[in-house]
Amino acid sequence: NRSGFNQTSYGLEIDKDVEAQLIYTFNWSDWLAQGDSINTAEYTVAARRNDPTPVTIESQGITDANTDTYVELAGGQSDKTYVVTCKVVTADGAIDRRNFRLNVVSRSA
Numbered sequence: 001n002r003s004g005f006n007q008t009s010y011g012l013e014i015d016k017d018v019e020a021q022l023i024y025t026f027n028w029s030d031w032l033a034q035g036d037s038i039n040t041a042e043y044t045v046a047a048r049r050n051d052p053t054p055v056t057i058e059s060q061g062i063t064d065a066n067t068d069t070y071v072e073l074a075g076g077q078s079d080k081t082y083v084v085t086c087k088v089v090t091a092d093g094a095i096d097r098r099n100f101r102l103n104v105v106s107r108s109a
Helices: none
Strands: 004-010 011-017 021-027 038-043 055-063 069-077 081-088 096-105
Touching: 011 069, 021 055, 038 055, 038 069
Parallel strands: 011 096
Antiparallel strands: 004 011, 021 069, 038 081, 055 069, 081 096
């Protein structure tokens, strides 16, 4: 679970070090109708042209009684921003998408 998303005029953003491999989550419980749950979740990362080290999805899924989704991300090119999107379909057939901007940085001690 990564916390520290910042709300900007572009939406949610978070920084990730070039070498970090981390899990990020979305909690959908406020959006879900009473008694509904997430049936499927698919994460994608917007591809950049000619990116020698793209962000890769290592794993993804649904957790916490089917109310949260997660994605484990690795890689990325320093000083580049990637858009990570999650599309969910609920047991009742509702469909929605959420995204965040992943700013890849080279952190130092």
